[in-house]
Amino acid sequence: xxxxxxxxxxxxxxxxxxxxxxxxxxxxxxxxxxxxxxxxxxxxxxxxxxxxxxxxxxxxxxxxxxxxxxxxxxxxxxxxxxxxxxxxxxxxxxxxxxxxxxxxxxxxxxxxxxxxxxxxxxxxxxxxxxxxxxxxxxxxxxxxxxxxxxxxxxxxxxxxxxxxxxxxxxxxxxxxxxxxxxxxxxxxxxxxxxxxxxxxxxxxxxxxxxxxxxxxxxxxxxxxxxxxxxxxxxxxxxxxxxxxxxxxxxxxxxxxxxxxxxxxxxx
Amino acid sequence: xxxxxxxxxxxxxxxxxxxxxxxxxxxxxxxxxxxxxxxxxxxxxxxxxxxxxxxxxxxxxxxxxxxxxxxxxxxxxxxxxxxxxxxxxxxxxxxxxxxxxxxxxxxxxxxxxxxxxxxxxxxxxxxxxxxxxxxxxxxxxxxxxxxxxxxxxxxxxxxxxxxxxxxxxxxxxxxxxxxxxxxxxxxxxxxxxxxxxxxxxxxxxxxxxxxxxxxx
Amino acid sequence: xxxxxxxxxxxxxxxxxxxxxxxxxxxxxxxxxxxxxxxxxxxxxxxxxxxxxxxxxxxxxxxxxxxxxxxxxxxxxxxxxxxxxxxxxxxxxxxxxxxxxxxxxxxxxxxxxxxxxxxxxxxxxxxxxxxxxxxxxxxxxxxxxxxxxxxxxxxxxxxxxxxxxxxxxxxxxxxxxxxxxxxxxxxxxxxxxxxxxxxxxxxxxxxxxxxxxxxxxxxxxxxxxxxxxxxxxxxx
Numbered sequence: 001x002x003x004x005x006x007x008x009x010x011x012x013x014x015x016x017x018x019x020x021x022x023x024x025x026x027x028x029x030x031x032x033x034x035x036x037x038x039x040x041x042x043x044x045x046x047x048x049x050x051x052x053x054x055x056x057x058x059x060x061x062x063x064x065x066x067x068x069x070x071x072x073x074x075x076x077x078x079x080x081x082x083x084x085x086x087x088x089x090x091x092x093x094x095x096x097x098x099x100x101x102x103x104x105x106x107x108x109x110x111x112x113x114x115x116x117x118x119x120x121x122x123x124x125x126x127x128x129x130x131x132x133x134x135x136x137x138x139x140x141x142x143x144x145x146x147x148x149x150x151x152x153x154x155x156x157x158x159x160x161x162x163x164x165x166x167x168x169x170x171x172x173x174x175x176x177x178x179x180x181x182x183x184x185x186x187x188x189x190x191x192x193x194x195x196x197x198x199x200x201x202x203x204x205x206x207x208x209x210x211x212x213x214x215x216x217x218x219x220x221x222x223x224x225x226x227x228x229x230x231x232x233x234x235x236x237x238x239x240x241x242x243x244x245x246x247x248x249x250x251x252x253x254x255x256x257x258x259x260x261x262x263x264x265x266x267x
Numbered sequence: 268x269x270x271x272x273x274x275x276x277x278x279x280x281x282x283x284x285x286x287x288x289x290x291x292x293x294x295x296x297x298x299x300x301x302x303x304x305x306x307x308x309x310x311x312x313x314x315x316x317x318x319x320x321x322x323x324x325x326x327x328x329x330x331x332x333x334x335x336x337x338x339x340x341x342x343x344x345x346x347x348x349x350x351x352x353x354x355x356x357x358x359x360x361x362x363x364x365x366x367x368x369x370x371x372x373x374x375x376x377x378x379x380x381x382x383x384x385x386x387x388x389x390x391x392x393x394x395x396x397x398x399x400x401x402x403x404x405x406x407x408x409x410x411x412x413x414x415x416x417x418x419x420x421x422x423x424x425x426x427x428x429x430x431x432x433x434x435x436x437x438x439x440x441x442x443x444x445x446x447x448x449x450x451x452x453x454x455x456x457x458x459x460x461x462x463x464x465x466x467x468x469x470x471x472x473x474x475x476x477x478x479x480x481x482x483x
Numbered sequence: 484x485x486x487x488x489x490x491x492x493x494x495x496x497x498x499x500x501x502x503x504x505x506x507x508x509x510x511x512x513x514x515x516x517x518x519x520x521x522x523x524x525x526x527x528x529x530x531x532x533x534x535x536x537x538x539x540x541x542x543x544x545x546x547x548x549x550x551x552x553x554x555x556x557x558x559x560x561x562x563x564x565x566x567x568x569x570x571x572x573x574x575x576x577x578x579x580x581x582x583x584x585x586x587x588x589x590x591x592x593x594x595x596x597x598x599x600x601x602x603x604x605x606x607x608x609x610x611x612x613x614x615x616x617x618x619x620x621x622x623x624x625x626x627x628x629x630x631x632x633x634x635x636x637x638x639x640x641x642x643x644x645x646x647x648x649x650x651x652x653x654x655x656x657x658x659x660x661x662x663x664x665x666x667x668x669x670x671x672x673x674x675x676x677x678x679x680x681x682x683x684x685x686x687x688x689x690x691x692x693x694x695x696x697x698x699x700x701x702x703x704x705x706x707x708x709x710x711x712x713x714x715x716x717x718x719x
Contacts, residue, residue: 001497002497003496003497003499003500004494004495004496004497004500004693004694004695004697005486005493005494006492006493006494006695006698007485007493007494008487008491008719009487009490009491009492011491012487012491012492012718012719015491015719016698016719089283089391089432089455089457090429090432090433091433092389092391092432092433092434092435092457092459093433093435094435094436094437094459094461095437096387096437096459096461099289099327099355099385099461100326100327100355101329102287102329102357102387102459102461103329103357104285104357104359104389104391104435104457104459105285105331105333105357105359107283107391109282109283110282110363110364177393178273178283178393178394179273179391179393179454179455181393181395181416181454182416182417182419182424182425182428182454182455183419183425183428185419185420186422186425220696220697220698222695222696222697226695226696228504228507228508228689228692229508229643229644229645229687229692230645232644232645234529235512235514235527235528235529236512236529236644237512237529238511239507239508239511240507241503241504241507241692243695246695251486253484253485253486254484254485256485256486256487258485258486258487258493260486261697261698263695264500265500265503265504265695266503267503267504267506
């Protein structure tokens with residue numbers, strides 16, 4: 001029989017994971033990825049919020065609706081000439097009184113390459129299973145819930161919202177380009193069609209998945225030489241015990257599934 | 268092309284601008300194509316308009332000179348052009364993203380930086396808005412070009428708008444004033460400023476004039 | 484039956500771990516088991532706690548004494564360790580067993596021919612007085628005895644020295660086996676009852692240590708003694 005037993009019911013585990021997950025610092029990353037036919041450079045940050053905890057014996061903590069709040073700044077360049085057809089101002093002729101007819105030549109517009117910065121924030125929810133992992137490293141006992149596998153992130157309405165955000169970001173940039181104004185909507189649409197929903201999912205997936213796939217939730221973190229009482233004076237030094245073993249499991253006790261931690265100690 | 272390349276100023280000819288000059292006397296008219304505002308720094312005049320004494324009673328003919336350029340180097344497609352007296356030569360740059368330029372001739376009347384007689388400047392307006400223009404040299408000549416958005420809502424509207432782009436608008440400048448002094452066009456249309464007689468003016472967007480009014 | 488029952492958090496510590504914790508305390512702070520007056524313990528150290536001698540008129544420096552206690556071994560209900568018949572371990576209680584050694588510095592006192600100074604219980608204790616009647620009993624001739632002490636007690640929820648929730652062992656009854664006459668046994672039991680109450684009340688073990696730092700626990704049920712364990716239930 002274990003010398004020390006600590007257990008949480010599902011409600012307690014929920015509360016514990018609420019706190020543990022909220023203490024995981026904001027994670028961030030940057031890089032570049034494919035946004036449809038374009039290459040976008042990005043800086044992204046994400047934070048996690050606990051969902052509903054389900055304890056599954058013998059060692060699984062399932063979190064439904066684990067929420068990932070993410071915030072991304074990205075920019076991508078578009079050579080508009082690859083999106084928009086050649087556009088020419090036609091020859092313009094005027095009659096100058098007493099002089100005659102003067103015509104300007106047909107003038108073709110060279111579309112520029114533009115850079116579109118986009119800021120977007122949203123959240124996704126995922127269901128994930130975590131397995132208990134126990135380690136003693138550098139004199140510290142750790143019990144962590146380590147995610148099992150890579151959850152499938154469903155972006156759903158996010159992609160449509162992000163596409164709209166790109167549309168909003170691109171509009172003022174296109175408006176600044178001479179002669180585009182009258183067919184702005186067509187130009188914006190051409191860009192959004194080029195990216196497409198699939199392009200966005202393909203962009204976001206590889207960026208956001210690592211934030212979820214690498215999750216380790218701290219459950220227990222104590223030094224092996226465990227301080228019972230701190231030093232109080234020269235004649236009352238610190239009192240320590242040694243934690244010889246730690247085990248963690250999900251146990252089905254009675255009607256409850258409980259997260260159980262056990263420890264053996266020595267003086 | 269960016270917003271700066273649609274600046275409305277005859278002293279700096281750009282991709283969507285044209286400069287036209289009529290030559291009323293026979294002779295040789297050398298000129299250079301130089302970055303805008305730098306004509307005083309270079310006395311070379313490597314290109315030539317040769318005006319023959321032809322049939323003055325004949326109809327005015329138009330000759331186009333297309334300029335190609337890279338950075339601040341410009342070259343006309345026809346380094347020496349021979350025309351008849353009374354003909355008009357029109358310069359336009361076909362290269363994208365080159366700095367604005369001037370056609371700098373040896374004769375006072377032959378200078379795109381300062382429109383004097385029998386010349387013109389055209390500009391295609393790329394953005395809607397109300398453009399007040401003024402002579403940067405202080406003659407007091409000025410006017411307004413109101414550019415309205417065609418408010419295209421569908422592809423058919425865009426087609427209609429494109430069909431209108433061939434319609435030009437003329438502003439005649441003579442005797443110290445512009446006629447009409449206010450014109451209205453849609454985005455993408457061209458206004459041709461025909462200078463019949465003047466003391467040497469520019470057609471300059473007032474907003475730039477306020478920022479850079481340095482002339483003597 | 485679940486561990487947490489109606490609460491969210493459960494923690495228990497088995498008597499073997501409790502004894503480890505008490506042993507750790509007594510090993511790191513042995514002075515809580517050794518007390519003595521100046522001839523035995525001149526100054527308090529990690530190993531010993533200095534106490535005054537028992538003042539008595541005519542005994543210079545008073546009666547010097549020392550008590551050494553062994554590390555108590557605790558048995559939580561249900562009973563595992565044997566107890567003398569006088570002690571019965573009931574639900575919610577613990578029993579304890581420890582060795583105790585009591586010593587006194589037994590000296591012969593020479594009578595001072597000079598007239599005694601009234602109201603001076605420390606007369607003769609002046610080191611500047613060449614006539615000071617000192618006749619210390621050699622240390623090798625200490626008078627000591629050892630006892631095995633049994634006790635019964637219960638837990639008290641207290642605060643540790645650092646303000647943490649803690650438990651302390653409260654002594655309810657002490658038994659020394661087979662000392663005659665019976666009144667002497669009663670006398671010694673009472674003496675040790677008082678001493679052990681005080682000593683064990685100082686060994687305060689934080690609840691955090693009882694669960695090896697796992698989870699948070701604000702007790703709403705317990706600490707209780709049952710099944711050879713101390714159990715607590717509560718909220719995070």
